[in-house]
Amino acid sequence: MSKEDLLLLDFWVSPFCMRVKIALAEKGLDYESKEEDLFGGKSELLLKSNPVYQKVPVLLHNGKPLNESAIIVGYIDEKWPSPPLLPACAYGRSQARFWADYIDKKLFDATCTVWRSTGEAVEVAKKDFIEVLKVLEEALGEKTFFGGETFGFVDIVAIPMAGWFYASEKFGNFTVEAECPKLSAWIKRSMQRESVAKVLPDPEKVYDFVVMFRKMQGIE
Secondary structure (H helix, E strand, O other): OOHHHEEEEEOOOOHHHHHHHHHHHHOOOOOEEEEOOOOOOOOHHHHHHOOOOOOOOEEEEOOEEEEOHHHHHHHHHHHOOOOOOOOOOHHHHHHHHHHHHHHHHHHHHHHHHHHHOOOOHHHHHHHHHHHHHHHHHHHHOOOOEOOEOOOOHHHHHHHHHHOOHHHHHHHHOOOHHHHOHHHHHHHHHHHOOHHHHOOOOOHHHHHHHHHHHHHHOOOO
16 A cells, blocks of 8 residues: 555544554555644645535545545445454444444543533533443453454544543543443553554653643633
8 A cells, every 4th residue: 555545634633633643554555644723724635525614634545535534444444345444243343333433422522521511510510420430441341442352443442532631631620540440451451552552642642732732722
């Protein structure tokens, strides 16, 4: 696979972009990455490739744009089926998509609400965030990864969010490890994969980004 075939419109701290990068790495695919300036001005290519949402990530495959991270990961899995990211059976695939949808609807917002909140609202946000984590911990159960023994679709959708947990822990004064030890162990297992370790930024850098973003938003 030559680099010209795949171009990712990226933003280093976006967990949604990280999903695409992990999926590409899991498939052993080379790609070119173009960092977008989301604050200074989005590129013409981004606006043209994703006119509806004007958001990253966008994956251009032979010039054709693909939008929305979970959809892109699904496309990568269909286009390059080996190794598979989704289970072989239809029921398993539907379950994986259910949890990916839950993560999309609940997890990132819950993570960010903790560090966006001030005063007494922080405790409420922290409680809501931990509740979401506990639902995911129950779904994980005693399994190594969400799909069983193999790192797959749900893990790819979920693990980039963990890069943001440290910021929420700092602002919420708690630890995910103390609240959800099994989920914390899953994070550590996932981080041992080269595809994940190379993509997820240092949590301290994410925290610094959050501090800067809070100042930009006037949250004190």
